[in-house]
Amino acid sequence: MSLLPPFPAGMSRRHFLSHVAGAAALASPAVDFTNTLLANAPVMRKRRKAAIMLWMGGGPSTIDIWDLKPGAATGGPFKPIPTSADGVQICEHLPLLAKQMHHLAIVRSMSTREADHTRGRYYMHTGYVPNPSVDYPSYGAVIAHELADQAPDLEIPPFVSVGGGSVGPGFLGMTWAPFAVDSNGNVRNLEMGVDKARLERRLAMLNTIESRFIAEQRGGAADDHRRVVEKAVKLVTSPQMDAFQVAKEPREVQERYGTSSFARGCLMARRLVEAGVPFVEVDLGGWDNHAGIFDTLSQRKLPDLDRAMAALVADLAERGMLDDTVIVWMGEFGRTPNINGGGGRDHWARSWSAVVGGGGFRRGLVVGETSADGKEVTSEPFSSQDLMASVLKAMGISLETTFTAKNGRPMKIANSGKVIGELFA
């Protein structure tokens, strides 16, 4: 006696999936409408809003990237260069991005207080400082939750995190958890290994056990599990999984983005947004440069960032997707204007820059400014919640939205942050 072979001989995975797709009906009848909806996809796509967050894990040195201080003691060795946006200058090691700055806006007046990685990552992702009794949802969870209706045909998770873990869904629940994949788009354990009829029987049996346990009122985790199982079933049977396959892009497109894993992540983000995913986070770590920062930046980090991000912005613009796709570039904080004894910069939250673009944002400008040494914000300072509110507005999500946390407390979306006015026309 042996297991059935995974696929009958000569059957492709795609073909197999078309057979199994019916199994997903157990989870959701929506699947029957897939084909109709796909036929209307170009129309839908126009209206769909999405955001791509480029997360710079470790805290990037924005004083060396977006807000240079040439000549100041804190300035470091890099020189500013002019860009395609009138009067906007950025680091000389970003020559390709310099040609795309007319699509983007730099906010040079970010000023926060969380200068610890864990806390800063949480704060910048949620708009809230960590709180022992309430777990807040991150950008991805909030946006996926708010835009759930715009792509009813979406079978892949609405919140995808490429190459990192992002921050979780908090009180919105595991339904809105980040779906983490590596930059090769590999999703492990996708092959079910049994035929459709058998999978259906297995799922029916599973449903019997799960339902009984849920009915016993033991707590939310029991029901959460069933919902995630439903999503997983949809996923394994979905042809939309193709969106993760960056290798299917034409070679010249792949070359344009570059060969780094961040580059593949950026390209995957564009494919996922095209498929209807409303939020994709792409991680580029390695910005925690306490020592030897200038070599690390000029030789490794900035060239990687430059090529991939410039390709992403240009690609979105050329495809007419930029008006509906918001880009957010940020890390958990910036780095100290003072250069330490090891030729590095340490954690610094008081004055740093973030970059946004696309969607309803004004483009090709700089918002805010810092002092000559970069140590103070000299214009109106902006917080994580202000940035989040602005991103949501640029996506057309109402800032009047209120969530109810699990303890019954109402929570204003983006922690009642105020929109950064200059970013909007």
Added chain:
Amino acid sequence: MHASPSRHRAWRSGLFVAAWGFAAIGSGGAAEDRDTGAVAFINERIASAWAEAELEPSPRATDGEWCRRVHLDLVGRVPTREELRAYLEDRSPAKRDALVSRLLGAEYVEEYARHFTDVWTTILVGRDTTNELVNRPGMRQWLRRVLARNMPYDRFMEELVTATGATTNREGVEGFNGATNFLSGKMEEMGVDNGVQATAKTAQIFLGLQVQCTQCHNHPFNKGKQNQFWELNAFFRQTQALRRREGGDDVRYVELVDSDWAGEGGNPQEAELFYELRNGVLKVAYPVFIDGTEISRSGYLPATMADGTPYGVNRRRELATLIRSSPLFPRAIVNRLWAHFLGSGFTKPVDDLGDHNPPSHPELFGGLADRFQEQGFDLKELMRWIVLSEPYALSSRGTRRNRSDDPSRGEKPAFTRFYLRQLTAEQLYESLLTATEADKTARAEDAAKTKDAWLSQFVVAFGTDEGDESTTFNGSIPQVLMMFNGDLVTRATSLGGGGFLDRIVSSDGTDAARINALYLAALARRPTAQEIKSASALVAARRGNVAEALQDVWWAVLNSNEFILNH
């Protein structure tokens, strides 16, 4: 010259004073049965909090549920069918007591040590397997040894905090001490030996203090707090983690050593370190404990002069002594173990006992910590008290009278029921092996290696210098897919290799008895009538292919919420 820091530190009590008023609870007379006394104390305090909150506890869990959870929590896996049967058949009123004694006794000592080695490895060195300065097998060897003999917890902490020697137990490596792995990977950041991570983790794990945060931003940046961090850090400055290489650049092992330290100012009599305020001003720090106790500023290790006068100090030894006498030391471990067994600590997170984060049951918390200390820091004794207590005996089923008691909704826990929680990746792994009656005769070390490789698929690193990490083993889609299709479950549900399912298929008895066996093995209960019906329908659909039908049932059982949750 640098400004000398104040010698009067009583004002800096923010981290130290228990603003929540720990009542001193008497330990009772020498004749008191400490077990009964401690369990009664827990029950009484918990019940009075129920009354105050006008909550009623859930009824008790069934024998099968209790047997399952106590195995999961004490030995890290579900009970075998045999263990379950023995417990269900035991009619003695003291059977819970007897089972706990067995699980904590000689018979299960290896499994107990393996489970808590998993728990402590994650606490002490995280799940990241890529740090070349940490030898996980060395860490595990040490943990297994000291946990197997139930080393008192104060000694356990001292050995970790003061460890010197080699991280790796290999031929040709002298002076192996696995305890060094706690600090070996935390001494340097980007090539600078500053012990910042050692400071943060030691405070977090053994004192329940998040100095990393309070250092700069839990509250607006504050000079006093930054002092405290660096003064604690000064205890680690005689220590270095030296890479010992072989052949090329590969680190063969790390040696953790203490040596005389001249300080950053070059004066070993007053060995100081400098740190920078945000405004760029340099400040000086000497070793001062969180409660303000100062030790000698000497950077010399203990020695004697020619005339016999002793001088010098071992800073890490002094630190261990200070930690041991801190009231936060027993509290930190009591909170951690309480959360381990009851699914929620007295504070959340469990390792944040700062006074901004008051506990749910201050008297109980303080009283348990006092008893634990008086009892000689006996970890197994503390575990006995908790698992024999009433809150641990309750069902996880909510009732109309306690539905509001749900810490996952941000409420303070009242422990009116047993809170659901996911099995850890380690518990799930071991439970799958147990439920499928897999061969467990592999050498402990090989088994651990295989397990580590499996576990590593869930680790997500954040790309910071602090080695922050998270796990995808959190109830999200990748975990469900792993249970659907992963190697481990595929093996657990395979037919034809003479494994568990084959044995069930070929066993005597009815199909119902076989289905029964699957349920007992994984869920520690019998199937309901409805479940028998569904399973029978599967058998019928297979037109007599009972083996494959049972395979489908088994797949469903292992994929259920009931299997992957501790309830």
